[in-house]
Amino acid sequence: MTITITVFERSPDGGSGLARDTRVRWALEEVGQSYEVRGVSFDAMKEPAHLALHPFGQIPTYEEGDLALFETGAIVFHIAQRHAGLLPDDASARARAISWMFAAVNTVEPPILEFANARLLEGDRSWNKERLPLIQDRVRDRLKQLSARLGDADWLDGEFSAGDLMMVSVLLRLKASGMLDEYPNLAAYLARGEARPAYKRAFAAQQAYNTGSRAK
Ligand SMILES: N[C@@H](CCC(=O)N[C@@H](CS)C(=O)NCC(=O)O)C(=O)O
Numbered sequence: 001m002t003i004t005i006t007v008f009e010r011s012p013d014g015g016s017g018l019a020r021d022t023r024v025r026w027a028l029e030e031v032g033q034s035y036e037v038r039g040v041s042f043d044a045m046k047e048p049a050h051l052a053l054h055p056f057g058q059i060p061t062y063e064e065g066d067l068a069l070f071e072t073g074a075i076v077f078h079i080a081q082r083h084a085g086l087l088p089d090d091a092s093a094r095a096r097a098i099s100w101m102f103a104a105v106n107t108v109e110p111p112i113l114e115f116a117n118a119r120l121l122e123g124d125r126s127w128n129k130e131r132l133p134l135i136q137d138r139v140r141d142r143l144k145q146l147s148a149r150l151g152d153a154d155w156l157d158g159e160f161s162a163g164d165l166m167m168v169s170v171l172l173r174l175k176a177s178g179m180l181d182e183y184p185n186l187a188a189y190l191a192r193g194e195a196r197p198a199y200k201r202a203f204a205a206q207q208a209y210n211t212g213s214r215a216k
Contacts, residue, residue, distance in 0.1 A: 002036060003028065005075075006053070006061045007209065009039035015210030017203045020072045021060040023169035025202035027076045027162065031083035037209060072169075073105045076162050086162040093158060100156050100163025108146065109170040111138040116173055139179065147183040154192060168193030 005028075007021040021037075028035050044050055046057045053061040054070040062069040062078070069075050077098070080086035087094045115135045122128050146167075150156060155164045171190050174180050180187045193199055207213075 001065045003033060004036045004038055004063045006038050006040045006050070006059045007206070008059055009041045009044075011206070011210045013210075015207040017206060018173055019059070019206065020169075022202055022206050023072050023165065024060050024062065024075050024079075025205055026165055026169070026199050027079045027086060029198035029201045030165065030196075031079060031085050033079070033083065037205075039209070073101055073166065076166060077101060080162040086165065088159065088161065096157050097161035097163040100161070101166045104163065104166035104170045108142050108167065111135065111142055112170060112173050115139050115177070119177070136179070139174070140182070143174075143179065143183050143186060147186050150185050150189055152185065154189075160196070164189075164193065168199075 005021055005024050008019050011019040013019060025035070040050055040059055045054075045059065050061075051057055053063070053068050056070070058070070060070075060072065060075065062075045069078055076086075087097050115132075115138075118128060118132050118135050122131075155161065156167060157163065168190055171180065171186065172194075175190065180190060194203075
C-alpha cells in the first residue's frame, strides 16, 4: 500500500533537515519502505482538507490506505511496530525503547524548542536578554542528564532503536547553537545518528525537495 507523507511545500529551514518530516523519512528509510511526498503550503495547512488529517494544521502527516496519522512520535511508532528494525523483539527492551521515544518528544524536545524560539523568533523582545540564559540552563539540565545516562554507549539502550531515532532528531535542532559540544558524548551520539545510511538518504531526499532539485 502506498505511504504518503505531507511536508512543507518549501521548508523555512531551506532543507537543513529540521522540519519534522525528516524523522519520518528516516524511519521509513531504516525499514526500507518507499513513500510519496505531498507538499503543503502554510495556507493550505490551515484549510479543512489538511485539518481533517492534522487537527493542529501542521506537517508531517502519514497516510496509508484508510489510515491517517499525525504526530511524529505516533507515526514513527506505527512504522516501528509494522516493520522489523526499529524496536527490539524482547518485550522489556521494546518497552524501554518506547520510553526513550516519549522522553525525546515529551522531556527533551520542549526546552530545545523554547530555546530555538527564543533565539530565532524573540531576539528583539525586551525580556529576551534575561530569559535566554534561563532557557539555556533548562536545556543544559536535560543534556547533562542525557549525557550521564548515555555514558560511553553508542545508543541509549543496546542496539539502535526508534528511541535513538527520535532523540537524535530532537537534538539536531541544537547543532547550530554549539551547545552540544559541551557534552562530547552527545555530540558523538548525534554524529553516529547522522552517519547512518538511512538518515543520509532521508536528509538528501528532504534537501532535494526543498532546494528544488527534486523531479517535478
Ligand atoms: N508535535 C508535532 C509538531 C509538528 C510541528 O510543529 N510541525 C511544524 C513543522 S516541523 C509545522 O507544521 N509548523 C507549521 C505550523 O505549526 O503552522 C509533531 O511532532 O509532529
